[in-house]
Amino acid sequence: xxxxxxxxxxxxxxxxxxxxxxxxxxxxxxxxxxxxxxxxxxxxxxxxxxxxxxxxxxxxxxxxxxxxxxxxxxxxxxxxxxxxxxxxxxxxxxxxxxxxxxxxxxxxxxxxxxxxxxxxxxxxxxxxxxxxxxxxxxxxxxxxxxxxxxxxxxxxxxxxxxxxxxxxxxxxxxxxxxxxxxxxxxxxxxxxxxxxxxxxxxxxxxxxxxxxxxxxxxxxxxxxxxxxxxxxxxxxxxxxxxxxxxxxxxxxxxxxxxxxxxxxxxxxxxxxxxxxxxxxxxxxxxxxxxxxxxxxxxxxxxxxxxxxxxxxxxxxx
Numbered sequence: 001x002x003x004x005x006x007x008x009x010x011x012x013x014x015x016x017x018x019x020x021x022x023x024x025x026x027x028x029x030x031x032x033x034x035x036x037x038x039x040x041x042x043x044x045x046x047x048x049x050x051x052x053x054x055x056x057x058x059x060x061x062x063x064x065x066x067x068x069x070x071x072x073x074x075x076x077x078x079x080x081x082x083x084x085x086x087x088x089x090x091x092x093x094x095x096x097x098x099x100x101x102x103x104x105x106x107x108x109x110x111x112x113x114x115x116x117x118x119x120x121x122x123x124x125x126x127x128x129x130x131x132x133x134x135x136x137x138x139x140x141x142x143x144x145x146x147x148x149x150x151x152x153x154x155x156x157x158x159x160x161x162x163x164x165x166x167x168x169x170x171x172x173x174x175x176x177x178x179x180x181x182x183x184x185x186x187x188x189x190x191x192x193x194x195x196x197x198x199x200x201x202x203x204x205x206x207x208x209x210x211x212x213x214x215x216x217x218x219x220x221x222x223x224x225x226x227x228x229x230x231x232x233x234x235x236x237x238x239x240x241x242x243x244x245x246x247x248x249x250x251x252x253x254x255x256x257x258x259x260x261x262x263x264x265x266x267x268x269x270x271x272x273x274x275x276x277x278x279x280x281x282x283x284x285x286x287x288x289x290x291x292x293x294x295x296x297x298x299x300x301x302x303x304x305x306x307x308x309x310x311x312x313x314x315x316x317x
Contacts, residue, residue: 034227035064039076039088042069042257043166044186044268045212046089048111048238050256051249055241057234063227071165072138073212080105086220087231091184092210093294096286097141099304100295104218106306107277109232109315111239112211115271116147116202117188120180121173123197130199131157133179136164136172141294143202143211144182146285149292150205151182170194186259189267193260201270210281211271221306229309232275236315239273275315277305 040046049067052058058065068084070076073091080088080095081103088095089111099105120130137144144166152159164172166187172178173196180199183191192198202209214235216228242249247265254264279301286299 034062034224034230035066036087036227036231037085038065038067038231039079039085039090040067040069041073041076041090041212042071043184044253044257044264044271045091045112045115045184047242047249047253047268047271048235048273049089050253051241052234052238054252054256055238057237058231061230061233063230063234071167072142074139074142075165080215080217083217086217087228088215089212090215091143091212092282092285093141093143093146093289095213095215096289096299096304097294100297100299105215106218106221107213107282107304108216108221108228108306109214109235109275109310110210110277111213111235111273111275113208113272113274114202115185115211116143116182116209117185117198117270118147118151118180118182118200119173119188119191119196120199121176121196122179124199127151127155127199128157130159130180132160133157134160134162135180135182136162136169136178137182138165139163140292141289143209144184145294146288146292147202147205147209148182149288151200154205170196185270186257186263186267189263189270190259193263193266203270208272208278208281210278210285213277214275216306225309229313232309232315233313236275236313239275242268242273275310277307277310279305 040049073094076090077094077098081098137148166183169181169183170187170191173181173191174194221228250264250268251261254261282301289295
């Protein structure tokens with residue numbers, strides 16, 4: 001009996017490995033280069049993309065990458081809804097909003113958790129000192145907006161709101177036009193390096209707050225799943241590089257974002273890079289978007305999340 005169980009166990013492992021190799025070979029078998037336009041946020045939330053691009057990981061799998069950059073996830077999500085590209089790295093919230101409005105897109109992998117902060121130009125001792133403060137965030141549905149809502153409710157604060165993209169918010173903060181800003185990395189670390197003060201990070205309120213993901217249109221998944229698979233293979237290789245060589249990865253990202261490597265080394269510590277999709281966390285995220293009015297109905301996450309390719313490639317995150 002014991003011998004039979006061992007033999008059965010070995011057989012199962014062999015079958016699983018063989019299946020994985022089959023899918024990898026099936027996805028990667030196209031030798032001709034494939035062109036793809038990718039939407040990317042211009043920050044270190046897209047660090048895996050910048051590393052994959054710099055290290056030649058896309059070239060290795062036969063992908064020719066063109067990309068468009070956006071300063072916020074909201075801008076990127078709108079461009080996605082207009083059909084400007086079929087594949088993108090973007091923050092979860094804005095794409096969930098577009099999905100709720102009928103944009104045919106799927107989340108095929110995460111890229112990171114966390115990476116959002118509350119920064120003040122004053123060196124305050126308590127977040128309560130920001131009651132009735134003038135603060136900035138990007139628009140409803142964005143992660144910084146959601147983080148702001150969470151801070152407001154957790155601490156019972158009132159804010160005077162102004163909507164700004166992060167690069168403008170940093171300037172407004174340092175010139176004291178606003179009291180505080182809810183901004184993503186790497187802008188939060190940049191602001192602190194320039195003289196502002198960090199008050200809270202998203203980890204302080206939600207240890208594993210979903211950050212950004214890789215999204216593919218239904219059309220691309222239906223017609224060219226091999227492109228998505230190749231892209232995820234390269235992105236996963238980049239995430240592994242970031243984890244193994246954080247300083248070198250930060251230098252690469254800094255080069256692509258035209259900023260200091262010291263800022264990037266510090267900034268990337270506030271993000272947890274992973275491809276793993278946590279459905280429970282995404283459910284909480286979508287429920288918060290509904291509670292705060294960014295979407296007007298519940299989202300069926302089983303239709304929004306597509307994990308087949310991650311599973312086929314044996315990527316655990």
